[in-house]
Amino acid sequence: QVQLQESGPGLVKPSETLSLTCAVSGYSISSGYYWGWIRQPPGKGLEWIGSIYHSGSTYYNPSLKSRVTISVDTSKNQFSLKLSSVTAADTAVYYCASGRQLVTETYWGQGTLVTVSS
């Protein structure tokens, strides 16, 4: 059973870079699957941020593409999200997720709230 756990700062200043890591257990990232990030602003719906395939191919939401980088560290069996030039609009619960298909998230982390504020 794949288990995911997000970690990272809960508070980020405007214009800085948000950095989150998702530790994977129960499965080797290099074996397959898509590994991605989804966010949910307080009281609002879900937004797909992007995903990375185990081979390293990346797929990003065009609305965030210029600010997003998703990468994999197979040696630590984890993947990461970097979102640059953040504003208050980036305040959200960030979830890491994975699945066999790009468009289907079977496994989810518990989510981590990131607040953008000075």
Next chain:
Amino acid sequence: QSALTQPASVSGSPGQSITISCTGTSSDVGGYNYVSWYQQHPGKAPKLMIYDVSNRPSGVSNRFSGSKSGNTASLTISGLQAEDEADYYCSSYTSSSTLKVFGTGTKVTVL
């Protein structure tokens, strides 16, 4: 790419059946069999309930079923139970550059 359209709320009594719709376009819901449904309880992560329009992951109750007609997908919950009270989101692959789009979300209330 706009979000897929779902009703804001749906309610039903225990034991009843309810259906949640998810309307898109021929570029997403209508064009591909890559519709998924997620259940989200307050303060919890979403849980995959249906994938590829009508398939249930292992462990998901057979009270949950999915279907699609044209540009509209549907999630039906039969034998409604108190534990089914949650938010539900659909999602779909889209041929636009967005690749993946979520629905607006539906709050299910068990009366």
